[in-house]
Amino acid sequence: MKRKLIYFLLLLALIQACKKDKEINELYDPTPYDFVKVYRFPNIEVPTDNALTIAKVQLGRSLFYDASLSLSGNTSCATCHNQDFGFTDHELDLSTNDLGNFTSRNASSLFNLVWTDKGFFWDGRASSLELAVEDAINNEQHPEWDVTLANIQADPSYKTSFETAFEYGEVSRDNINKALASFIRTIVSQNAKFDLVTRAQATLTPLEQYGFDSIFVTEKGDCFHCHGVYPFMTDNDFHDNGLQGNGYADLGLGGFNGNAFDQGKMKTPPLRNLSYTAPYMHDGRFASLDEVIDFYSEGVNLTPNIDPLMKKAHQGGLQLSAYEKEALKAFLLTLDDPVFRSNVDYSSPF
Ligand code: HEC
Ligand code: HEC
Structure with a gap:
């Protein structure tokens, strides 16, 4: 009996220790993003592990326009997904990726993707927007992940943004994907x-x-x-x-x-x-x-x-x-x- 109690206490102590290790940071702000949708647009669904919050959307927007996510430091998502051109590339049939090579396909437009449910990319190879973002970063921007993550960690404004957007505030590839996917989910076209x-x-x-x-x-x-x-x-x-x-x-x-x-x-x-x-x-x-x-x-x-x-x-x-x-x-x-x-x-x- 005593033994069981000791085990139990040890377990409790362990849980406490873990909690200390992973403390939810004070800046964390889970305020939901107020998604404006109009008549005849269906309700939106997002993955359960990536709730749409204002903080994530804001962070995703910064990352979308930030060329430091690329190897050369010159290519951002917006290089090929330009708002003026419906988030496609300016009159180009194929785009130039960060290594200077042509992409194999024409850059897709990015809007109303929160309702895409049968796969992303022309060939459907990504089943979620988070996976599509990961694919896009690796295939078009070729980042040096260690360097990129270190740069973002060292940037005080990003540090704050990640802490506001995510419970534990980690600057990680997973969280970058989640923030970018969140921003893209807010891009809607419903006023033609x-x-x-x-x-x-x-x-x-x-x-x-x-x-x-x-x-x-x-x-x-x-x-x-x-x-x-x-x-x-x-x-x-x-x-x-x-x-x-x-x-x-x-x-x-x-x-x-x-x-x-x-x-x-x-x-x-x-x-x-x-x-x-x-x-x-x-x-x-x-x-x-x-x-x-x-x-x-x-x-x-x-x-x-x-x-x-x-x-x-x-x-x-x-x-x-x-x-x-x-x-x-x-x-x-x-x-x-x-x-x-x-x-x-x-x-x-x-
Ligand atoms: C060098 C140009 C280039 C850059 C930079 C780029 N993309 Fe793309 N993007 C493309 C091309 C080309 C496609 C279509 C590729 C395909 O279908 O094989 C595409 C497709 C996509 C799609 C699929 C859309 C759909 O309707 O299925 C998403 C999502 C996307 N990109 C997001 C991003 C994000 C986020 C970034 C920044 C991290 C980014 N892209 C950077 C060229 C680019
Ligand atoms: C059988 C399904 C199907 C039908 C019917 C169809 N389309 Fe398409 N449409 C597609 C597909 C798939 C693509 C992309 C094909 C590709 O790029 O290889 C496409 C591409 C397009 C594009 C290019 C859009 C872009 O952003 O690149 C336009 C414009 C278009 N279709 C208009 C029409 C019009 C107008 C009609 C009727 C006259 C029509 N389509 C009938 C399936 C269809």
Whole structure:
């Protein structure tokens, strides 16, 4: 009996000691971030071990714009994800990473990713935003982790920010990922003209309305099957839209998961903010929206894994008239969101 008591006391002492070792720092501030979402945008979910707090979002924003997370000290996330261009790279089909090499794909836009639920990157290789961030840092910025972490630890303002954002305040890779993911979760686009129309605060012009009613959401255009899920304007899923030739130069999802029937499938990009995000497609092959529309109209290839939803692929595409193309483009441009583009909460804090 006595023995048991001694063990128990020892255990208690041990727990106390551990607690002392890992004391929650005084600055820690778990105040939740007040996520503003409007009509028809669903509630958000975040991983249970990464609650969305104001402190984490602020820290993530600083890290996003901080080039000291790269080997050279010259490349930040914003180098390739620039707010002015819908968080893509300025008119570049491929970007230059921190080692001076081209990235293998066109830089993705970063908005409404808090609702992405089927995988990140064109090939879906990351299952959470935290993992996507880790992948992005290592593959695009090539940091020297020991040096980077030491630099951040030595910076008094970052020390304070990490202590405010995290219970134990560690400057660690895990916490950097969590903070960056938190910031990205707050980047939303929900104020395009088309959003205002759904809230009865604006109306489409006859041309835009024709593009929507008669092409976008009909069998004529078929865009809605993959890009029509309002409010995201993407189903977040992976499809082969007949872009590539027979031998896939980029295997996409199939290259990641090894399935032959997934070769050539890419994550469907959202059709918001297209005015800012040119060039288009995973390899940035189209410089303008006109080229994209011409592709869907006349340039579709019968690729091995072509999606059954590309119903007119056997005839090379939709065969739209000049007026139909113009109307489709006019509708697509109603998805530009200038409020998102100029939102200072997403801009550099430095
Ligand atoms: C050198 C340019 C470059 C830099 C720097 C860069 N990225 Fe990217 N980013 C890309 C490219 C290119 C892709 C698409 C890659 C792919 O799909 O294979 C991408 C894709 C992403 C995605 C996936 C988005 C989606 O819709 O699935 C996320 C998230 C992301 N980057 C976050 C970041 C973060 C955070 C940083 C900074 C730590 C960063 N990126 C730095 C070029 C860059
Ligand atoms: C079968 C699903 C599917 C259908 C139907 C479809 N798309 Fe796409 N769309 C995709 C996929 C997947 C991509 C990315 C392909 C790639 O980069 O390899 C894409 C890319 C795009 C892009 C480029 C966006 C960017 O940011 O790079 C635009 C614009 C676009 N589609 C518009 C349309 C329009 C307009 C229609 C109707 C005429 C349409 N799509 C029909 C799946 C589809």
